[in-house]
Amino acid sequence: MENYDAEKLQALTGHASPMDILHDPSQNKGVAFTHEERERLCLRGLLPPRPLSMEAQLERVKANFFSKPNNLEKYIFLTALQERNETLFYRFVRENIEQTLPIIYTPTVGEACQTYSQIFRRPQGMFISLEDRGHVRELLGNWEHKDVRVIVVTDGSRILGLGDQGANGMGIPVGKLALYTACAGIPPIHCLPITIDVGTNNEDLLNDPLYVGLQHKRVGGDDYDGLIEEFVQAVGDAFPRAMIQFEDFSNDNAFRLLDKYRNRVCAFNDDIQGTAAVALAGLLASLRITEGELKRQKFLFMGAGSAGFGIADLILLAMEQQGMPREEGLKRFRFMDSRGVVTRQRDDLTGRKGEFACDDAPEKDLEKVVESFQPTALIGVSGRGGAFYEEVVRAMARINQRPIIFALSNPTSKAECTAEQCYSWTEGRGVFASGSPFDPVTWQGKTFVPGQGNNAYCFPGIGLGVIMCQAKHVTDEMFLVAAQTLAEITDEADLNKGRVYPSLQDIRAVSLKTALAVIKVAEERGLAKTPLGENAEERTRSWMCSARYRSYV
CATH class of the missing domain: 3.40.50.10380 (Malic enzyme, N-terminal domain)
Known part of the structure; x- marks a missing residue:
């Protein structure tokens, strides 16, 4: 056995020394380097002598991950794994997406x-x-x-x-x-x-x-x-x-x-547009439960910031696609902030706040606004934990047979209400989604699985589509088709559980379908620098990385 040849090693791996390979998270395989690879890369003696498969490594990672005493320790553990061996990190995250996301x-x-x-x-x-x-x-x-x-x-x-x-x-x-x-x-x-x-x-x-x-x-x-x-x-x-x-x-x-x-x-804002796509997808899926039409809904937003106006803008775009003029659609929205209902009498009506302002009388009490406006959907983007208190949710349930209640603020402590509160206060009739995950809730013998309106359902697939066709811009229409695609993927089994989004285990399939829908829009609108045509799916699939180790022999 000879000392390593720096030039040969550089040509093979891009590194001049064996230790550099082990310190490169994109190339390091840890104990998964085979005997042949260790010989060729001069790694003998730098690793424990027995090679182990990726599957064995995954078992070790899983045991360590679930042994951590709290979520922050799990975060630190995964960060260290990503910095050490990114292939193993992504494989573990993919196979345990509901626990790791x-x-x-x-x-x-x-x-x-x-x-x-x-x-x-x-x-x-x-x-x-x-x-x-x-x-x-x-x-x-x-x-x-x-x-x-x-x-x-x-x-x-x-x-x-x-x-x-x-x-x-x-x-x-x-x-x-x-x-x-x-x-x-x-x-x-x-x-x-x-x-x-x-x-x-x-x-x-x-x-x-x-x-x-x-x-x-x-x-x-x-x-x-x-x-x-x-x-x-x-x-x-x-x-x-x-x-x-x-x-x-x-x-x-x-x-x-x-x-x-x-x-x-080529730019977008995920808090505005990505959140809007996921929220709209959840609303479209909810309407399959309530048997309603989008253009006939009335939306009350708690929170008048970028996320709320982004959601409203995309809902309006979807309504316009169904034939409703924007001016008519605007009448079906109300926004509330720390000062109460956003009305035209106020002195802070800049930007979209002015566009969505209404002619109602000023009112700070959310329950009274629910009673007067009678919304079919209550959407929380306020960052105020507990903003949907019991009387508000019960009022929504009196007005609607199947009230739609989305508590989208993150993290969990900021959610406007919990899944359990929604289901109990609506006597199991509420259609619920949240920004952070909640555990399943059993109410009078029926188990509900709350849907998490996680932006991960949309922005990765949108980005993949934009990258593949080299879109010049990221348009609102791309977020609209992403929302429609996600809503279509949500099946009856999910809806029967009260979940308005598909399982996160299907996220790669969701992202691929979203990417293909975005590519189609980009090509139809002349925005694709690299049109893919009929080869879009094949080329996109082949480009997506698989989280498998590279072979060096």
């Missing part, structure tokens, strides 16, 4: 962001701060992988329902991109998480000596806009095939940045 994303990712500075081990993405103005393109050049296809970026200003988490918000783009790979098969080599750090207004972080971000008040105005503009231009230069997903930006910037860039580059 609430860990790598909502609700546990919220707790992980709150403690990010304490649990930080190694960077998984890029941090771009105000101190980097004028050098953003150079920074992007430091990223190892040059063919980036999807970027998830946050400024940490509104992480889930937890508010400003500053640079700690990096957990969000990392988690989102993990779902792009696990749910839609987008190879991780093409994914880049980015956090833009302009400071934070979170006093706890400003006073925390361990905080990893800029420790000053959040900067806005021209300095903020200038950094975002430089970032968008730098992405176009460094990664011309990349789609940008804006994530967890504050309400005052979310719609503004989306409107500014959606027709300039």
Whole structure:
């Protein structure tokens, strides 16, 4: 046995030493390297002598994962696995998606962001701060992988329902991109998480000596806009095939940045558009239970932020597709915020809040608004845990034989009501969905399986479709077809359990069908730089990564 030849090893693996292979999560297989591979890659002596299969590794990972005492420890364990052996990580997540998705994303990712500075081990993405103005393109050049296809970026200003988490918000783009790979098969080599750090207004972080971000008040105005503009231009230069997903930006910037860039580059905002697609899909599936028509529904939103208006916009688009003029559709919506019903008499009617304002008398009591407006669907996007109190839910049940109640705020502590509360207060007649997962509920002998309106049902498939056909832009119509596709996939067995979404175990199939629907829209609208035509499904399937180890012999 001879010493390794650095040039031969470099040609085979891209690394000049055996230890570099073991330290590369995209190539490391751990004890799964066979005897032949160990010989060829000069790994003998660097690993325990007995090779084990991936299946054996998965059993070890599973045992360790379920032995952790709490969800945050599970998150830390999975993060370490991803940093060590990403193929094994994605295989484990795929095979245990219902157990792992609430860990790598909502609700546990919220707790992980709150403690990010304490649990930080190694960077998984890029941090771009105000101190980097004028050098953003150079920074992007430091990223190892040059063919980036999807970027998830946050400024940490509104992480889930937890508010400003500053640079700690990096957990969000990392988690989102993990779902792009696990749910839609987008190879991780093409994914880049980015956090833009302009400071934070979170006093706890400003006073925390361990905080990893800029420790000053959040900067806005021209300095903020200038950094975002430089970032968008730098992405176009460094990664011309990349789609940008804006994530967890504050309400005052979310719609503004989306409107500014959606027709300039390939970009979307998942909190606005992705949430809208998943919510609409749940509503369309709910109407199969209530036997109603979308254009005849009345929607009361608790929360008047970007998520709520995004959902309403997509519902209106679906209504217009059914022949209802937008002006008529607007009459079927009411929004409530901390000041009560959004009416035309108010002095804060900017943007979409002005468009959705109504002529009703001012009212702050949600129960009274339910009684007067008589909505068929109550949608919570307020970030206020318990906002749907008992009298409100019972009022919905008096008005409707099958009231639709969606408590979509994340994490679980912010949900407007729980699944058990909905089913008990509606005497088992409520059609429920939530943003965070809830366990099955048994009420008077019948077991209900609550549907989780997780954005993972839509954004990975939309991104896959956009990437495959190299769409110039991400349009609202793409989110509409994604919602319709998801609603169609939800079968009668799911609906009979009260679940308005399919099982997460089917997420790869959901993502593929969504991608094909998006590709079709892009091609029909002349937005596809790389039309796939009849080969769309075959080429998309073949491109999706499979979470299998590469052979080196």
